[in-house]
Amino acid sequence: MHPTHDVSPHATVTTALTSPRARRIALAAALVVGALALAACAPGPNPDVGTPTADGSPAGFWLGLWQGVIVPVTFVVSLFTDTVNIYEVHNNGNWYDFGFVLGLGLFVGGPFGASRGRRNH
Numbered sequence: 001m002h003p004t005h006d007v008s009p010h011a012t013v014t015t016a017l018t019s020p021r022a023r024r025i026a027l028a029a030a031l032v033v034g035a036l037a038l039a040a041c042a043p044g045p046n047p048d049v050g051t052p053t054a055d056g057s058p059a060g061f062w063l064g065l066w067q068g069v070i071v072p073v074t075f076v077v078s079l080f081t082d083t084v085n086i087y088e089v090h091n092n093g094n095w096y097d098f099g100f101v102l103g104l105g106l107f108v109g110g111p112f113g114a115s116r117g118r119r120n121h
Helices: 009-017 020-040 061-069 071-080 094-108
Strands: none
Touching (some): 061 071, 061 094
């Protein structure tokens, strides 16, 4: 009686992916794809920073905070109209951005909001 060998295509793929060289190649490919994905998300310059809005002043921290809190509603409205944006481009720069991100964080429950589970007492 002769021993049988698994000649299925899955056997060679599993063996090939477990070799150290294949793992290094897969890791390098994943790093390249990840770097390209991050580079694609990089923001460009905002030429309207510091320029006044219709009321005469650029949006600051407090308006950024408010717009961050209401971003879920604003996003839905922005899908159906061209006159509503979720982000004010006429802002004062970093303070507006900080307020916007802080407001968005308040809406989603902060950095630990998603990991907090329900407690049954």
